Amino acid sequence: MDSQSHKMLPDLDQVWQWLAEVPDPEIPVITLTDLGIIRDVRLEDDTLVVAVTPTYSGCPATSIINLDIETALRARGIEKLRLERRLSPPWTSDWLSAEGREKLRAYGIAPPVDGTAADGVIAGRIARLTGSGNLVIACPFCGSNHTERLSQFGSTPCKASYRCKDCLEPFDYFKCI
Amino acid sequence: MEASAQAVDRAAFFEWLCRTGDNTLILGHRVSEWCGHAPALEEDIAISNTALDLIGQTQLWLEYAAEIEGEGRNADNLAFLRDAGAFRNVLLVERPNGDFGLTLMRQFLFDAYHMELLRALQSSTDTRVAEIAAKASKEVAYHLERSADLVVRLGDGSPESHARMQKSLNALWAYSGEMFMDDAVDQAMADAGIAPLPSSLKTGWEATLRHVFDEATLTIPEASWQHKGGKTGVHTEHLGFLLAEMQFLQRAYPGASW
Numbered sequence: 001m002d003s004q005s006h007k008m009l010p011d012l013d014q015v016w017q018w019l020a021e022v023p024d025p026e027i028p029v030i031t032l033t034d035l036g037i038i039r040d041v042r043l044e045d046d047t048l049v050v051a052v053t054p055t056y057s058g059c060p061a062t063s064i065i066n067l068d069i070e071t072a073l074r075a076r077g078i079e080k081l082r083l084e085r086r087l088s089p090p091w092t093s094d095w096l097s098a099e100g101r102e103k104l105r106a107y108g109i110a111p112p113v114d115g116t117a118a119d120g121v122i123a124g125r126i127a128r129l130t131g132s133g134n135l136v137i138a139c140p141f142c143g144s145n146h147t148e149r150l151s152q153f154g155s156t157p158c159k160a161s162y163r164c165k166d167c168l169e170p171f172d173y174f175k176c177i
Numbered sequence: 178m179e180a181s182a183q184a185v186d187r188a189a190f191f192e193w194l195c196r197t198g199d200n201t202l203i204l205g206h207r208v209s210e211w212c213g214h215a216p217a218l219e220e221d222i223a224i225s226n227t228a229l230d231l232i233g234q235t236q237l238w239l240e241y242a243a244e245i246e247g248e249g250r251n252a253d254n255l256a257f258l259r260d261a262g263a264f265r266n267v268l269l270v271e272r273p274n275g276d277f278g279l280t281l282m283r284q285f286l287f288d289a290y291h292m293e294l295l296r297a298l299q300s301s302t303d304t305r306v307a308e309i310a311a312k313a314s315k316e317v318a319y320h321l322e323r324s325a326d327l328v329v330r331l332g333d334g335s336p337e338s339h340a341r342m343q344k345s346l347n348a349l350w351a352y353s354g355e356m357f358m359d360d361a362v363d364q365a366m367a368d369a370g371i372a373p374l375p376s377s378l379k380t381g382w383e384a385t386l387r388h389v390f391d392e393a394t395l396t397i398p399e400a401s402w403q404h405k406g407g408k409t410g411v412h413t414e415h416l417g418f419l420l421a422e423m424q425f426l427q428r429a430y431p432g433a434s435w
Contacts, residue, residue, distance in 0.1 A: 057312055057313060060229070150219055
């Protein structure tokens with residue numbers, strides 16, 4: 001087979017398009033670009049470099065995501081490829097695309113309410129301890145604001161568990177970090 | 178290589194990275210022992226998520242430790258192929274789980290310290306340390322929120338839950354001081370601007386404890402003698418049993434991977 005250096009180098013916009021078709025392995029309704037974890041796509045000489053940031057440092061999906069990126073790009077004929085882990089700036093749920101948020105809602109996962117992460121000052125956090133504060137998470141099924149938090153944690157590292165007090169459905173909230 | 182790693186004694190830096198990564202590794206393994214056994218499904222999920230975060234952070238710290246050491250080891254080698262005497266975690270995190278109250282109290286005492294540490298490390302002169310800390314602090318904020326919340330609910334709960342939480346605090350208190358003891362390694366890190374002196378974190382930690390224990394109606398025990406040794410590899414017998422389980426597969430089937 002011809003080496004990649006004899007071929008046309010891949011167009012970076014095209015690579016972004018390809019990555020925008022790769023679903024998240026845990027929440028397949030959104031793609032890797034919806035999640036905001038692809039931080040950079042560039043060429044170093046004739047090697048394509050894709051920088052990926054983890055959502056949570058222990059997220060088990062991270063290695064599958066890397067495998068999926070590699071599989072998708074190899075299938076498009078990319079031979080010289082390097083994946084790069086990028087820690088800084090750390091991933092934030094603010095990077096979820098507007099489109100991704102709507103896809104999450106339609107799928108039954110309440111999208112994050114930006115700016116409500118747990119890493120505020122200690123005093124603020126302590127003040128919130130007795131209740132869930134004034135943060136309102138709308139039920140993705142019936143739209144009611146009459147919901148309650150069951151746990152700060154959920155079925156994947158990026159989600160918290162909620163329940164709707166009107167339609168009584170339990171649901172996931174994509175938590176803010 | 179990060180610039181400041183050149184200026185600081187590499188052996189001390191390796192030692193400090195092992196301390197930091199071993200704390201998250203051993204506590205992460207300890208809380209993972211609850212997976213499938215926690216008293217409620219939500220708690221089982223929460224504690225397993227916490228374990229996952231801590232193990233993820235361990236990979237970042239120990240991977241860097243192995244690079245600084247420069248002997249060709251990696252994070253897995255450090256986690257699975259060192260014996261107890263080479264581990265540098267504080268004694269608190271190797272304490273057995275006990276009942277759920279004891280597990281939560283241990284978690285809260287550590288989370289409150291961990292939050293202070295990671296906040297300070299974000300201004301480390303070592304870029305990689307600062308980046309790992311910035312990443313980890315977002316996760317640890319959730320750990321602290323949860324453990325503080327549950328300490329309040331159980332401390333200020335039924336007479337039974339209150340008694341168990343107070344007993345847990347009394348039992349663990351003598352293991353909390355080691356987190357704030359400075360030694361030559363800590364001094365070298367502080368001189369290089371890589372990490373704060375552990376003693377400098379105590380005021381913030383105590384403030385968090387006061388807030389939470391006041392609300393939880395729990396009483397901090399009188400100042401007492403404090404155990405130490407974990408940071409220099411002198412451990413209790415509990416660590417050996419933990420490692421026997423955690424390292425079994427790599428010991429029985431060296432190099433196994435999947």
